[in-house]
Every structure is written in C-alpha cells, then in structure tokens.
Amino acid sequence: MKPTVGITMGDAAGIGPEIIMKALGHREVYDQCNPLVIGDAKILERVLPVIGSTLKVHAIQEPSEAKYAFGTVDVIDLNLVSADLEYGKVSAAAGDAAFQFLARAIDLAKKKQIHSICTAPLNKEALHMGGHLYPGHTEILADLTDTEDFSMMLTTPNLRVIHLTTHMGLIDAIASINPERTYTVVKLAHDTLKKAGFDNPRVAVCGINPHAGENGLFGNGEEEEKLQPGIERAQQEGINVVGPLPADTLFFRAGRGDFDIVVACYHDQGHAPIKVMGIEEGVNITVGLKGGIIRTSVDHGTAFDIAGKNIADDKSMLAAIRSAIELAPKDLV
Structure with a gap:
C-alpha cells in the first residue's frame, strides 16, 4: 500500500498553492503515494490558469471521499479564504487559514488517516495577525501534539x-x-x-x-x-x-x-x-512528534513577490513529498 501524504496549503497569498499544483502535475507522485491537500479548493482552482494546468480539483470533507487518481487533486476543503484574496499581501485571514490547515492535518495524522504531513510555507506575520502567536510550523506541531522532545x-x-x-x-x-x-x-x-x-x-x-x-x-x-x-x-x-x-x-x-x-x-x-550539497532539493523535517507524526517542508518561504506569476519552482515541494513518503512510518501503511 502507498502512504497517504497530507499536504497543507500554507499561506494562500503566497506560492504554496502554485507549487502544490505544479508538483501534483507529476504522475510519479501518484505512483508513490496518495496525495491529499488540506486547504481551500477555490484557491487551488484559481492557480490552474496561472500555471497552465489541466488538473481538476476535487473538493471533499473526509479522506474516505478521495479518488487519489492522477489528474484530479483531492483537497479537504476548509473554505476559509475569499476567492479574491490578493496575491503577495499579508492577510490575517490567510494567516488564520494556514494555521487551520495545519491543525486539520495534525488531527488527521493523529487518527492515522494520513501517514505523514508535508507543509507549504506560511507567513509568520500573517500567522500572528490571524491570532496564532507561534514562531512557525514546528512550534505549532509541537504544541498541538503535546511534544517536548523534538x-x-x-x-x-x-x-x-x-x-x-x-x-x-x-x-x-x-x-x-x-x-x-x-x-x-x-x-x-x-x-x-x-x-x-x-x-x-x-x-x-x-x-x-x-x-x-x-x-x-x-x-x-x-x-x-x-x-x-x-x-x-x-x-x-x-x-x-x-x-x-x-x-x-x-x-x-x-x-x-x-x-x-x-x-x-x-x-x-x-x-x-x-x-552546499543540494539547496534546491533541501527538505526541512520535524521528528520526534508524539504519535510518530512526521512533518516535511519545503526549504523556502512564501515568496510573496512572485506569487501568482508562474515563476515559483516546485523542486523543493517535490523533494518534500518524496521525504514524506520515505519517512512515513511503515507500520502505518
């Protein structure tokens, strides 16, 4: 069986939605895992013409509804962000949504409905504006899993x-x-x-x-x-x-x-x-989380300056997904 990788959308005003959809345009991702995005369906849909993609977005509420078929991107749709959210602008709504995406992914991992978490970048200023006073992903993960040693x-x-x-x-x-x-x-x-x-x-x-x-x-x-x-x-x-x-x-x-x-x-x-050995394919991983939860992440930020311009490269996202597959606890798959 293939592991199910929960991919959080990150800040909707950044490049996260673009690099996710670009990465899920590679058939080999589906050959190796069942990718499940946790985010906002309409935000993913609006980047499709930007990147020239013919992918379809399948909005669902539970993992059991997913198709896991190449060409269709399954997304747990939290529907928290306005369709006209401005690219590249710090937003309390986007910051709160990024937190909620991660919180839902952690819940799914605790329930063993996903086998690892892969995160697109969030913006710390937006996160704080949204009412979540954490330095970043790692501290949220540690807090919501009650983990001290990581x-x-x-x-x-x-x-x-x-x-x-x-x-x-x-x-x-x-x-x-x-x-x-x-x-x-x-x-x-x-x-x-x-x-x-x-x-x-x-x-x-x-x-x-x-x-x-x-x-x-x-x-x-x-x-x-x-x-x-x-x-x-x-x-x-x-x-x-x-x-x-x-x-x-x-x-x-x-x-x-x-x-x-x-x-x-x-x-x-x-x-x-x-x-030195591979900055374009570097992956940041949080280990030691309670429940054996593995989280991988791209090794870059939200890149607000290029969001919505089809400039963002998906190499780091692809590498983060590969690491999420490699490190997914085999006893859960």
Whole structure:
C-alpha cells in the first residue's frame, strides 16, 4: 500500500498553492503515494490558469471521499479564504487559514488517516495577525501534539542531518548541549529511520570543536563532557552510533554513504553542508512528534513577490513529498 501524504496549503497569498499544483502535475507522485491537500479548493482552482494546468480539483470533507487518481487533486476543503484574496499581501485571514490547515492535518495524522504531513510555507506575520502567536510550523506541531522532545532534520538526496540545537547563538548553543540532549537526538535519529524501514540506521555525531577536540588539544573537554556520555548510553541500548567525529571529514563520509544520518551540534554546522550539497532539493523535517507524526517542508518561504506569476519552482515541494513518503512510518501503511 502507498502512504497517504497530507499536504497543507500554507499561506494562500503566497506560492504554496502554485507549487502544490505544479508538483501534483507529476504522475510519479501518484505512483508513490496518495496525495491529499488540506486547504481551500477555490484557491487551488484559481492557480490552474496561472500555471497552465489541466488538473481538476476535487473538493471533499473526509479522506474516505478521495479518488487519489492522477489528474484530479483531492483537497479537504476548509473554505476559509475569499476567492479574491490578493496575491503577495499579508492577510490575517490567510494567516488564520494556514494555521487551520495545519491543525486539520495534525488531527488527521493523529487518527492515522494520513501517514505523514508535508507543509507549504506560511507567513509568520500573517500567522500572528490571524491570532496564532507561534514562531512557525514546528512550534505549532509541537504544541498541538503535546511534544517536548523534538528536533529538526534536514535532508538532500545524499545527506541527512539532525540537530542538537538550531536557532540560537553559538555560545548559547554550546552551553545548552548536554548528555541527555545528545542521547535524545541520537535516539530520535535512530527511531525515525528505523520506522522508515532502515534495518540498522548508522548514526554519526559531530564534534563541537575542531578535530572533535583532538583529545583535549582544542576546547575545554566539551566532547567528553557533553557528547560522549549520551553516545555511550545510546550504544549500550544497541543503537549503531559513533562519535564524536571531526565535522570537516564526517560530512564527506556521510555524503559518500558511510552513514545514514549525521548529528550536528549547532545550526550552521549542519545547515552549511546541506545547502552546499543540494539547496534546491533541501527538505526541512520535524521528528520526534508524539504519535510518530512526521512533518516535511519545503526549504523556502512564501515568496510573496512572485506569487501568482508562474515563476515559483516546485523542486523543493517535490523533494518534500518524496521525504514524506520515505519517512512515513511503515507500520502505518
């Protein structure tokens, strides 16, 4: 059986509707999954002449009504946005709708009616104007699933990276790393890939300092204090993890296939290799959500400046859908 991927429409004034419809114009998407859009049918319909598409939009209320047939896009129609919503303009209505699309997708995932979530971009200003004071998708997902321990994973076709820390200054990031967080993220990496069908996921942890400290030559023993105990705990539980290893060679080794996923210690340590190896096909993934819910996302924003102009590229959306298929828990499909 193919997994059902719930695709949230994001901000209706941005490029989300365009890239969704462009992506669902590829037959191979339907060969690999059952795509189900959660959004607004009339907004999807209005982009069809913009992108020159002959797709049909099938508005439904429940997944059981979906056809999952190439050429017809099934959409759980929340009907929250006006048909004359202006492209490229921040709107409280669009911000609220983007939240409601995601909330419905989370509900469907909790009920096992979809197997993973793929999100088109939302606009944070619009989200706040709509009454939802979250920094972005990740925090909404964590809140609505009552999840405390989660992490960001980034993928390209040849590399997967998961982070101990993300959006904080380097000094604060290093201070916040501890053995418990190291163990938690290593286990998240292992469990996510295991559920996705990897028999024995190979996990490697980056060092914090140059050359992973080189036995105390660099730094103040951060590897031994903050990383090693968490790694050893995971190893004792049978997780196939090594490290800490020097980051400057680890990413090369992972890219050639020595490891299935790399644990990065801070934002740029993990993001920079991903961007170099495939920024156009980069995917942002939230892992560790309760219920085993996997969320993938395009690696770009709403691009209000080009919305409605048929300029937006669907490569990242296609990559996000592929990741949602790959990481969908196999025991649910």
